[in-house]
Amino acid sequence: MRRSKKHSRPFRPIDERAAMGGVRRETGRDGVEYKVRRIPSGAKDYVCPDCNQRIPAGQDHVVVWTEDTLWGAQYGIDSRRHWHSSCWRRYRARV
Ligand SMILES: [Zn+2]
Numbered sequence: 001m002r003r004s005k006k007h008s009r010p011f012r013p014i015d016e017r018a019a020m021g022g023v024r025r026e027t028g029r030d031g032v033e034y035k036v037r038r039i040p041s042g043a044k045d046y047v048c049p050d051c052n053q054r055i056p057a058g059q060d061h062v063v064v065w066t067e068d069t070l071w072g073a074q075y076g077i078d079s080r081r082h083w084h085s086s087c088w089r090r091y092r093a094r095v
Pocket of ligand 1: 049050052053083
């Protein structure tokens with residue numbers, strides 16, 4: 001017996017953000033492409049590179065890195081920084 005069409009899932013285009021595990025690509029004011037990943041709840045404290053204030057564990061924030069460096073992608077990944085979401089938005093707005 002065939003299942004009713006009513007129960008089939010509607011077609012959805014691939015969501016790039018979901019496909020990349022929630023990573024967005026954003027271009028910084030230096031023209032470099034950054035990868036930005038939202039961290040809904042951090043495991044530990046970080047220091048935001050923009051305002052030098054603490055990002056307490058458990059706070060929603062973003063981690064930002066670029067794979068476009070003179071020393072290669074791994075260097076960029078290793079140099080990733082945790083930012084307050086609002087600080088990153090403000091930084092990007094200065095582009
Ligand atoms: Zn900050």
